Amino acid sequence: MTIDFFWHERPRSTRGPKPALTLDAIADAAVTVADTEGLAAVSMQRVAAELGFTKMSLYRYLPGKTELVALMLERAIGAPPELTPGEWRARLEEWSTLLLARYLAHPWAVEATVGRRPLGPHELSWMETALACLSGLPLTGSERLDTIAVLAGHGRMLAQQAGAMPGEAAPDGAEDEMVRAMGAVLRSHGDRFPHLTAAIGEPGGANQAFDYGLARILDGVEVLLRDRQDQDRQVTRADAQSA
Amino acid sequence: MTIDFFWHERPRSTRGPKPALTLDAIADAAVTVADTEGLAAVSMQRVAAELGFTKMSLYRYLPGKTELVALMLERAIGAPPELTPGEWRARLEEWSTLLLARYLAHPWAVEATVGRRPLGPHELSWMETALACLSGLPLTGSERLDTIAVLAGHGRMLAQQAGAMPGEAAPDGAEDEMVRAMGAVLRSHGDRFPHLTAAIGEPGGANQAFDYGLARILDGVEVLLRDRQDQDRQVTRADAQSA
DNA sequence: GGGAACTGTCTCTACCGTACACAGAGGAAA
DNA sequence: TTTCCTCTGTGTACGGTAGAGACAGTTCCC
Numbered sequence: 001m002t003i004d005f006f007w008h009e010r011p012r013s014t015r016g017p018k019p020a021l022t023l024d025a026i027a028d029a030a031v032t033v034a035d036t037e038g039l040a041a042v043s044m045q046r047v048a049a050e051l052g053f054t055k056m057s058l059y060r061y062l063p064g065k066t067e068l069v070a071l072m073l074e075r076a077i078g079a080p081p082e083l084t085p086g087e088w089r090a091r092l093e094e095w096s097t098l099l100l101a102r103y104l105a106h107p108w109a110v111e112a113t114v115g116r117r118p119l120g121p122h123e124l125s126w127m128e129t130a131l132a133c134l135s136g137l138p139l140t141g142s143e144r145l146d147t148i149a150v151l152a153g154h155g156r157m158l159a160q161q162a163g164a165m166p167g168e169a170a171p172d173g174a175e176d177e178m179v180r181a182m183g184a185v186l187r188s189h190g191d192r193f194p195h196l197t198a199a200i201g202e203p204g205g206a207n208q209a210f211d212y213g214l215a216r217i218l219d220g221v222e223v224l225l226r227d228r229q230d231q232d233r234q235v236t237r238a239d240a241q242s243a
Numbered sequence: 244m245t246i247d248f249f250w251h252e253r254p255r256s257t258r259g260p261k262p263a264l265t266l267d268a269i270a271d272a273a274v275t276v277a278d279t280e281g282l283a284a285v286s287m288q289r290v291a292a293e294l295g296f297t298k299m300s301l302y303r304y305l306p307g308k309t310e311l312v313a314l315m316l317e318r319a320i321g322a323p324p325e326l327t328p329g330e331w332r333a334r335l336e337e338w339s340t341l342l343l344a345r346y347l348a349h350p351w352a353v354e355a356t357v358g359r360r361p362l363g364p365h366e367l368s369w370m371e372t373a374l375a376c377l378s379g380l381p382l383t384g385s386e387r388l389d390t391i392a393v394l395a396g397h398g399r400m401l402a403q404q405a406g407a408m409p410g411e412a413a414p415d416g417a418e419d420e421m422v423r424a425m426g427a428v429l430r431s432h433g434d435r436f437p438h439l440t441a442a443i444g445e446p447g448g449a450n451q452a453f454d455y456g457l458a459r460i461l462d463g464v465e466v467l468l469r470d471r472q473d474q475d476r477q478v479t480r481a482d483a484q485s486a
Numbered sequence: 487g488g489g490a491a492c493t494g495t496c497t498c499t500a501c502c503g504t505a506c507a508c509a510g511a512g513g514a515a516a
Numbered sequence: 517t518t519t520c521c522t523c524t525g526t527g528t529a530c531g532g533t534a535g536a537g538a539c540a541g542t543t544c545c546c
Contacts (some may be wrong), residue, residue, distance in 0.1 A: 003421070003425070007428055007432065011265055013522075014513065014514085014515070015512080015513055015521070016511070016512065016513075016521085017511045017522095017524045017525085018511060018512085018523095018524030020524080024314065039326070044502080045501085049244075053525075054525070054527080055502095055504090056504080056505095056526060057524080058524075059503095059504070060503095061526065064504075065502095065503065069532055091384070111357050111358060112426075114354050114357055115354060115403070116453055117421075118425055118428075119425065120430075121435075121469040124436055124439060125435075126434075127436070127439055128435075128436045128437075128439045131438035131439055131442055132438050134438075135438060138443060139425065141441065141442035141443065141444070142442075142445070142451060142452070142455075143455060144438075144442045145452075146452045146455040146456055147455075147459070149400065149404070149445070149452060149456070150455075150459060153399075153400030153401075154396060154397075156396075156400070157393075157399070158396075178361055182246070182361055182362065185246065185361075188250070189250065189364075191434035192371075193366075193367055193368070193370070195374035195375050195377075195387075196367060196370055196371045197377060198384065199384035199385075200384065201320060202383060202384030202385070208385060208389070209388075209392060210385060212390075212393075213389055213392070213393040213396075215463065215467075216390070216393060216460055216464055217393070217456075217459055217460055218463070218523060219462065219466040220458065220462035220466075221459055222466075223459075223463070224458075224459065224462070224464075255543090256492075256544095257489070257513055257543090257544060258490070258491040258492060258544050259491045259492025259493060259542070259543055260491095260492060260493095260494085260543055261542090261543080262492085262494095263494080267498070286532085286533065286534085287534070287535085288534095297534095298535095299494075300493085300495070301490085301495080302534095303494070307493085307534075307535075308533095309533065380531080452516075461536070475490070
């Protein structure tokens with residue numbers, strides 16, 4: 001079972017030849033391959049070759065590729081950081097930004113986190129860290145979870161489209177061509193998409209997408225908190241009045 | 244090139260035997276397979292078999308699998324709806340909800356929209372529809388684009404984790420087991436994740452995640468708009484004073 | 487009717503994940 | 517020290533994938 005893999009201690013019996021590899025070494029090699037050539041390039045063969053072994057030897061350490069990817073992900077995301085003390089909003093901003101940085105450092109991580117899958121220790125720790133920021137605020141458990149889900153989702157979305165941005169990191173010029181091709185499409189079919197053409201054509205202020213979305217989401221949370229506090233105050237006043 | 248596939252009219256020469264298939268039929272078959280067995284089950288072989296042909300015959304219609312998936316996506320997402328007239332916020336709410344519904348109807352669509360890829364006509368039309376809602380508001384082009392990106396990202400995120408939710412749609416009981424296993428992990432390692440354990444353990448109010456996030460995001464946009472309007476009013480007042 | 491163009495199929499290559507059997511290594515027990 | 521037993525890494529094999537290229541048959545244009 002994939003999920004046991006992270007949490008269950010694997011006892012090492014002392015009999016027989018000593019393993020030449022470690023899970024960490026395998027995960028590192030796989031992460032290196034993914035970082036440089038993309039997640040699609042990560043195959044048992046490729047990773048084993050990177051280590052100088054045959055692909056079947058990896059199965060002595062891992063039940064299958066699913067577990068390898070899960071391991072890569074845990075290693076790429078890493079443990080959550082210590083956030084600087086302060087207001088909940090500043091802390092969540094820091095948390096989101098740092099999470100985005102991890103995703104940007106390993107763009108394949110977005111691809112690796114689609115679909116139903118068990119969460120690893122580091123992933124849960126990131127959640128825990130974010131939830132701690134909301135501690136003490138008048139939000140229900142679901143609202144706390146949903147809040148950090150929205151924030152994490154925003155970061156993931158941005159990391160995903162970061163590769164397609166006309167930024168500095170242009171791997172092999174392929175993206176550039178895609179952007180150029182989409183531009184050509186808009187030029188020739190622009191009449192069907194007037195608002196889109198106008199919005200894209202408008203100059204300035206690109207690459208602010210993450211900060212913009214983050215600010216809107218946190219503004220929204222702030223509105224909710226203010227509403228709750230107003231409500232509390234009214235209730236308190238009513239209580240005082242009825243007393 | 245994948246991108247030409249949607250926009251470039253393919254001229255049909257009248258010579259030779261008439262094609263037995265159509266792109267629509269192929270896309271429909273592929274969508275059916277994906278809907279019932281997941282995106283992983285969509286292979287050239289499988290789709291061709293569904294139509295009673297060999298896989299190589301599909302390559303007479305499609306350059307490759309990339310184009311097939313792009314075609315499936317366009318078909319699954321479909322054309323954007325006519326939104327009911329009204330305030331921008333209500334319209335964007337409707338837009339987001341309808342987009343989520345499309346994703347929920349074809350959960351594999353989330354998986355199919357990861358990574359760098361060209362957008363199809365329907366996808367651009369959805370963007371256009373959302374941007375039209377923001378028309379006339381004091382937002383820059385980038386802000387408009389970022390706004391709908393956040394909304395779309397939120398819907399996608401929710402559609403993704405909808406499959407993992409302990410809801411009604413429990414395909415083959417596997418999800419149930421994963422949720423159960425994660426619960427077991429939290430029970431045995433809960434001390435490492437106190438806030439998480441508390442938030443999950445808190446009763447009530449599940450399955451509101453989409454509405455919650457949507458409300459927060461739109462609240463945030465509303466705050467920005469109010470700020471802009473206040474600013475405008477101040478500027479106007481200052482102009483009047485200086486005049 | 488003949489040539490040209492297009493159809494669907496067949497064969498082939500190069501991968502992928504992984505099940506299984508097996509020779510050798512090396513500590514534990516005799 | 518010798519035997520045994522377990523664990524290691526590897527070789528082979530199987531069914532799957534995407535796709536290239538050659539091929540025979542069909543159908544229209546000249």
